[in-house]
Amino acid sequence: MHESLPTERKEFEVKLDLAPDSLRALKTIPLLRAQNGTPRRRTEISVYFDTDDHKPRKKGLMLRVRRVGRRYIQTIKANGHSVPLERDEWEAEIAGREPDLRLAEGTALEPLMTKKLRRQLKPLFETRVRRTVYPLGDDKSAIALAVDQGTIDTGMRSVPLCEVELELERGTAAELFEVARELAEALSARIGVKSKSERGYEIIDNKQELPAKAARIDLPAAATTRDAFKIIGLTCLKQVIDNEPALIKGDPEGVHQMRVGLRRLRAAMSLFAALLYDPQTVTIKAELKWLAGELGPAREFEVLVQRVAPMKRRRRRWRGMPSLSHEISEQRDAALKRAQDAVKSARFRSLTFDLTAWLQTGQWSNPQDDLVRDLGDLPIAVYAAEQLTRRWRKVRKKGKAFGKLDARSRHKLRIQTKKLRYAAEFFASLFSNKRMVNRRKRFLAALERLQDGLDDLNDIAVHEKHIAAMGVHHRRSNPSRAFAAGLLTGREDARTEAAIAAANEAYLDLTKIKRFWR
Numbered sequence: 003m004h005e006s007l008p009t010e011r012k013e014f015e016v017k018l019d020l021a022p023d024s025l026r027a028l029k030t031i032p033l034l035r036a037q038n039g040t041p042r043r044r045t046e047i048s049v050y051f052d053t054d055d056h057k058p059r060k061k062g063l064m065l066r067v068r069r070v071g072r073r074y075i076q077t078i079k080a081n082g083h084s085v086p087l088e089r090d091e092w093e094a095e096i097a098g099r100e101p102d103l104r105l106a107e108g109t110a111l112e113p114l115m116t117k118k119l120r121r122q123l124k125p126l127f128e129t130r131v132r133r134t135v136y137p138l139g140d141d142k143s144a145i146a147l148a149v150d151q152g153t154i155d156t157g158m159r160s161v162p163l164c165e166v167e168l169e170l171e172r173g174t175a176a177e178l179f180e181v182a183r184e185l186a187e188a189l190s191a192r193i194g195v196k197s198k199s200e201r202g203y204e205i206i207d208n209k210q211e212l213p214a215k216a217a218r219i220d221l222p223a224a225a226t227t228r229d230a231f232k233i234i235g236l237t238c239l240k241q242v243i244d245n246e247p248a249l250i251k252g253d254p255e256g257v258h259q260m261r262v263g264l265r266r267l268r269a270a271m272s273l274f275a276a277l278l279y280d281p282q283t284v285t286i287k288a289e290l291k292w293l294a295g296e297l298g299p300a301r302e303f304e305v306l307v308q309r310v311a312p313m314k315r316r317r318r319r320w321r322g323m324p325s326l327s328h329e330i331s332e333q334r335d336a337a338l339k340r341a342q343d344a345v346k347s348a349r350f351r352s353l354t355f356d357l358t359a360w361l362q363t364g365q366w367s368n369p370q371d372d373l374v375r376d377l378g379d380l381p382i383a384v385y386a387a388e389q390l391t392r393r394w395r396k397v398r399k400k401g402k403a404f405g406k407l408d409a410r411s412r413h414k415l416r417i418q419t420k421k422l423r424y425a426a427e428f429f430a431s432l433f434s435n436k437r438m439v440n441r442r443k444r445f446l447a448a449l450e451r452l453q454d455g456l457d458d459l460n461d462i463a464v465h466e467k468h469i470a471a472m473g474v475h476h477r478r479s480n481p482s483r484a485f486a487a488g489l490l491t492g493r494e495d496a497r498t499e500a501a502i503a504a505a506n507e508a509y510l511d512l513t514k515i516k517r518f519w520r
Contacts, residue, residue: 008094015169017194080110127202143173213255214244228378238267280365296344303334386429416456441518448512455505
């Protein structure tokens with residue numbers, strides 16, 4: 003067997019996750035029934051290599067050797083600037099089951115290939131799948147549709163796998179999404195944003211169904227404003243989707259982190275609003291607002307439960323407090339179920355699929371308006387500096403009169419503060435010299451303290467609203483519970499002055515820090 007030189011290509015694929023029972027519906031899909039080609043079936047065993055400290059993985063790299071029949075194919079993949087659906091790939095046929103690291107030359111893995119790393123590389127996990135490939139295409143386009151059923155095995159644990167991959171071989175991404183949409187609807191499948199290697203590492207790290215925090219965003223300096231929005235949007239969407247298992251399991255942090263991903267995505271759409279003038283965007287915004295409304299109460303009541311729990315222990319003799327605490331817990335449970343039902347629904351499946359397609363191929367990405375097109379072609383560093391300046395001026399202007407703001411105005415400042423913070427995080431990689439990094443750290447620390455204070459004020463207002471509603475409802479039927487609600491509302495209101503002082507102090511500190519984007 004002769005080794006071949008690695009060939010580089012840009013991989014673009016859409017992945018769908020589904021239950022094995024759903025595959026029976028494949029035969030009924032008109033798209034597949036219309037194809038004349040015979041499906042190809044084969045068994046693939048893929049072994050993934052890394053070091054004990056996962057150094058290549060931390061750099062966004064994957065090294066795999068796949069056996070297909072008697073052939074061994076070595077593959078190196080690199081995540082493309084945080085975009086889940088696009089990866090650079092180098093593939094070569096090798097002589098055996100061990101990686102041939104000479105073929106890492108000219109790939110993204112080459113800079114890591116020290117003697118020490120070569121010694122430390124070892125197999126970490128493997129996938130065993132029965133793959134069925136359906137060739138789809140015509141004179142204009144070609145798509146490889148692969149159905150994978152099998153397992154991911156770490157040696158200690160084995161997890162089942164069932165997914166559909168659609169890889170674009172020829173044609174446009176829009177055509178790929180049209181096919182994917184037909185399959186997703188017919189199979190009740192969900193858009194998948196995790197590769198097999200990501201799942202393998204989750205098993206090793208015992209992080210399946212755990213909440214996922216926001217990932218760092220790496221914007222290339224040469225990116226256009228349009229490119230940057232796609233990268234940022236897809237990364238935020240991935241956080242939303244990654245928290246689906248934790249939320250469905252009932253983990254409060256899963257609810258919180260999905261809401262964070264959702265807020266970041268909506269903030270990104272606000273930051274890049276000048277690019278987003280089209281009917282598709284209007285529909286997407288409406289659906290995101292729906293999802294935010296379904297998730298919000300679960301988080302609100304969870305925070306309220308955490309506030310009431312220690313008070314319940316300290317104030318056992320308060321008349322009506324046990325009953326009120328029980329009702330708040332019931333409200334929390336009902337709100338969590340509402341959030342779970344939303345995420346399990348066909349509407350959520352459609353939303354996440356539509357978002358993925360919209361971010362990749364939506365009308366916004368190919369505008370007809372010359373001014374919008376020119377703005378999208380602007381270097382992202384220029385646009386980022388303009389947006390940061392604009393957002394900072396809004397926060398600074400409203401914050402000057404912080405002590406005189408009413409609850410409504412403080413809420414507006416809170417929203418502006420979050421948008422500024424998210425913008426600073428989105429654009430961080432564009433301002434990376436030592437002076438800028440130091441300033442950014444101080445700026446974000448003060449901004450986070452300001453946001454914490456404003457969030458606390460918002461929680462107080464929300465808690466008072468929920469508690470007051472419970473007290474009014476039971477004013478006649480259960481006076482002691484209404485009394486406890488009144489006392490609890492008073493204790494929440496008593497926190498307002500301290501929260502205002504903390505937020506104002508953070509704001510004053512923020513104004514003393516030089517802007518890092520200059």
